[in-house]
Amino acid sequence: MASRTALPVLGTRALNRATLARQLLLSRAEMSARDAVAHLVGLQAQNVKPPYFQLHARLAGFRPAELAGLMESREVVRMVTMRSTIHTHTADDALTLRPLVQPARDREVNYFRKGLVGVDLERLAARARAFVEDEPRTMAEIREELLKEWPDADPQSLSVAARCRLPLVQVTPRGVWGRSGQVRLTTTENWLGRSAPGSQSVDDVVLRYLAAFGPASVKDMQTWAGLTRLREAFERLRPGLAVFRDENGVELFDLPDAPRPEADTPAPPRFLPEFDNLLLSHADRSRVITPEGRGRSWTGNQAHCVLLVDGFLAGLWKLDGGLLTVELFDGKLSRARRAEVVAEGESMIEGMGGGGGAGGVRFGSIRG
Secondary structure, three states, rough: OOOHOOOOEOHHHHHHHHHHHOOOOEEEEOOOOHHHHOOOEEOOOOOOOOOHHHHHHOOOOOOOHHHHHHHHOOOEEEEEEHHOOOOEEEEEHHHHHHHHHHHHHHHHHOOHHHHHHOOHHHHHHHHHHHHHOOOOOOOOHHHHHEEEEOOOOOOOHHHHHHHHHHOOOEOOOOOOOOOOOOEEEEEEEHOOOOOOOOOOOOOOOOOHHHHHHEEEEEHHHHHHHHOOOHHHHHHHHHHOEEEEEOOOOOOOEEEEOOOOOOOOOOOEEEEEEOOOHHHHHOOOOOOOOHHHHOOOOOOOOEEEEEEEEEEEEEEEEEEEEEEEEEOOOOOOHHHHHHHHHHHHHHHHHHHHOOOOOOOEEEOOOOOO
């Protein structure tokens, strides 16, 4: 095995371009929405609209109706998986990824054990499953049902335990573009009409992660998945992987034939929604977030929509009807760069913004 110091070095811009290529952000892909959701191993979906904006930034000719149709036909679903956050997954991934992250969900329940004294978790899961499979239920309804058997338990702890112990999906119309609806939950198997064939192997998910987010370290993948102790899987796969190091000497793994464009490859501006996985799926986020941009995509606990310029975080944005307001961290964009940002913004308005009122792109503050 070559020493770490002898490994080829990938600088920050090289890592940036490689990651953008995997994320379909160097050029829009001629790919279906379903295939993109699978390639990206899910879309962060804490809110309803972000998955649609994520796909608009990545796919040629994408329109919200395409993903909405997949939601309604149950080819994609919304559920808690990586990092205990809601993701939009293909039906196949919903069935097979959740078992992989179940140990993390079990650990999450432990944080609420004080509120679950005397509660049999197996019985809780069975009762909650029967309740939500009878018909989709709100979390409040699940909590009230469980309180009938455990009236002295902490209500929030009961609902958290049900969410963690069961693979629950949010049923439509929740998640469908242009429609609204309460969060109602049932089990993945009940919603999809089939049982999970088992869990995806850790090794397979490592390879899928690298295809979508690589080159990456073990810690990077652990951050993305919300799992620990993945070193063993990387070591099993090492003989078939390309290995590099970053400028700080951290070992990075990658698929040998995955794209790693030159560091000076042009990167067009892209408007990404809040919670885009590009910004959340590495322990070291310097491949996308410069020191000047660190901490600026959040205000308190509110995440902002972000703008990439030359591949790096460069500002924030807000779309109100047909008006797109862009707040740059550094207003010193060249005339050509600014024109590119405006053109990309106009494309997003046309594809995603709808109409009503004065439209267009304006530069200013979204937080004033």
